[in-house]
Amino acid sequence: MSTAFIRNYQFNIIKKQAEFLLKTLRTVADRKVIETVRYRSAVNVIEAFPYLEGDQQQMLEQISALETAYDFQRYLESLEPYLDPFPPITVKQIEKLFPKNKKLKVPDLQSIDFRYVTYLSWVDIATNRLFIVYPFEGRFIGIEGRITPTNKKGYCLFCNRHQELAFFSVKTKPANASPDNYAAIGHYVCMDNHGCNQVITDTGSLEKFILSVRK
Structure with a gap:
């Protein structure tokens, strides 16, 4: 085997x-x-x-x-x-997930051990943006939003551990909305994305959130 x-x-x-x-x-x-x-x-x-x-x-x-x-x-x-690793992904594939972000800073993929990754994520400190890439039904979904540290501890939406949190807010367009009509969906998530991946034991909340805000 x-x-x-x-x-x-x-x-x-x-x-x-x-x-x-x-x-x-x-x-x-x-x-x-x-x-x-x-x-x-x-x-x-x-x-x-x-x-x-x-x-x-x-x-x-x-x-x-x-x-x-x-x-x-x-x-x-x-x-x-x-261990079944996170599906292979390239920088170009990631860039296509975020076409509006012309100055996208992608992490060094070679330095990541994808065996221990449930969702790929990174923070652009200069813009306070959190990016998440998640494999779902044979394709990748990419979402981005503003990340705001809370300086408080609580339970992360994704891994449900008690940890220092940040508020992750993603703009989304409601169904049948006008072009300028946007809503924001936000949740509290770990500041430490690497640590989150090390303890996450259920993808239900993660997938529900990603599917609710995907474009």
Whole structure:
């Protein structure tokens, strides 16, 4: 088996379950509780995948038999060859997603490990603009908007972690609106986009937001 089948957000789910199970093993003495947590960890991992082949499921279910921190580390490392990275994208493809932005500053794509990317994003500090590129149904969607730091902590719309937030506001045109009629849709998101990608475990809120503001 060599087919990549684990997306970044699914790998984050696996990491989260591994961390919880390891913490339980270190702090709980009741064997019944431990066995319940072992069972639920495996179930939660499997449920993150809409479809799995038999050998893929067997590989993931090994989480329930792990004992030590070393075991968990080796387990996660063994899954890395099966990570399904963010689809290949070029600078020209990104530029076409933002045709009105003639001075678009694209990040160094060569420096990004796309195995750990659910959504590609970067901030243009000079203009306080946040850009997001997301693969959806075989194509890329690009959105941009104003990003305003709040200097407060709260829960990010995308990854739902408690973190320092910024307000991300995107202009959108309502259906059947006049050419000059725009509305703004905004939500609070992580200031640290890289950190957000490292912990996001569900793409539902991210996709809902992107689809609501796409052009």
